[in-house]
Amino acid sequence: MTIFQFPNDFKWGTATAAYQIEGAAREGGRGPSIWDTFSHTPGRVFNGDNGDVACDSYHRYEEDVELMKELGINTYRFSISWSRIIPDGDGEINQEGLDYYHRFVDKLLEAGIEPFCTLYHWDLPQALQDVGGWENRRSIDAFVKFSEVMYREFNGKIRYWLTFNEPWCIAFLSNVIGVHAPGKQDLQAGLDVAHNLLVAHGKSVSKFREIGVDGKIGIAPNVAWAVPYSKNEADQGAADRNIQVFSDWFLDPIYKGSYPQSLYSWFEQSGHVPPIHEGDMEAIAQPIDHIGINYYAMSVNRFNPDGGYLQMEEVDMGLVKTDIGWPVESRGLYEVIHYLQKYGNIDIYITENGACINDDIVNGKVNDVRRISYLQQHIAQVHRVIQDGINLKGYMAWSLMDNFEWAEGYRMRFGLVHVDYRSLKRTPKESFYWYQNVVKNGWMETRK
């Protein structure tokens, strides 16, 4: 038996996002977002699922906070629906939207749970998309205005902030691969979006400092860890490009003030470069306080000239997979956190880690032992990283509850809590009680 003891001040939490859980899509003055448009576009989301109702957390947030109290977490990561706050993206402020988040954050604080707020978790107001979205530099100032409203309104209540969730998904998955909203397949669009969101991030951090918000701010890249299928240069290059497009493409500009040269040259050879304006790189490189890391899986990569914008393909090595098809390999979490040490011993939070396990309720219980196994393996890697002296300060399981999993709709379940989407009944799964014990003890026990 092995005991993994965590620091007393370690942040144990769970994570969600506005469009995935809130519902109330046309209530409280909320304007449409690109995910309302995308999910209502036939063929874009499995089964035609959408976030109109989702988990109805807009109305059930008190019940959700009671679940968090039962779970015993001290931190809860959530995101803000921008189009609830400024329905058309950069126009009038919607007081009802601010009031909702005040009610919710007050409930968290009453419960002794630290709010950990993501400003942008993919749900761009549709009105901004109508004029080019993140490809248009107007979205930069609109985001800074939205973030300033939130900083001023919640200064003193929210101390932990993230500007953007998973910039790779916002830029590349959504504009080059085309699986997420707005669903474009254009490499230059992806580079434009990546650059403009980085400028928006940097200008928002400057605004945060200028206001003097009592708190800390950062960004939450989802990260890839990849190993080459063979020792040949082409496969190594493919793995390097895959790693860098998730982390370095965003963290180099922030921490070094420039894009990673090898990947920049890779894109440049096909005639695509970021649209850098005078002063942009300085604006991006504002010092930040922490980064959130979202890790799910690692991959084995090899070169494939027909393998998309990176000329890379993932090789199935026959590992156990979760129900969304991602291999279970926790080693990548350890490796990628060490890889990120090149930016310094920065404060890191695991802001998402979890498994898609679609077990259903049987005799009133969800016996999701595969999720428990996944969490155990990954939390053990978190412990290894801490033992190595790295500033890993918290872990937020994705997700508190089953929710709208983007293009996969509601068929893919990541929650510690099962949601019946007809009745909206919440049922804690066995993994909820396992995690509750880890959080309560501050340590984890494994048989070996």
Ligand SMILES: N=NNCCOCCOc1ccc(-c2cn(C[C@@H]3NC[C@@H](O)[C@H]3O)nn2)cc1
């Ligand atoms: N790399 N090339 N791929 C080529 C083919 O891609 C097809 C699909 O790709 C992807 C890649 C990554 C994801 C993904 C999902 N989550 C989980 C969410 N995280 C934020 C939170 O909201 C969770 O719901 N994290 N990442 C989805 C699809």
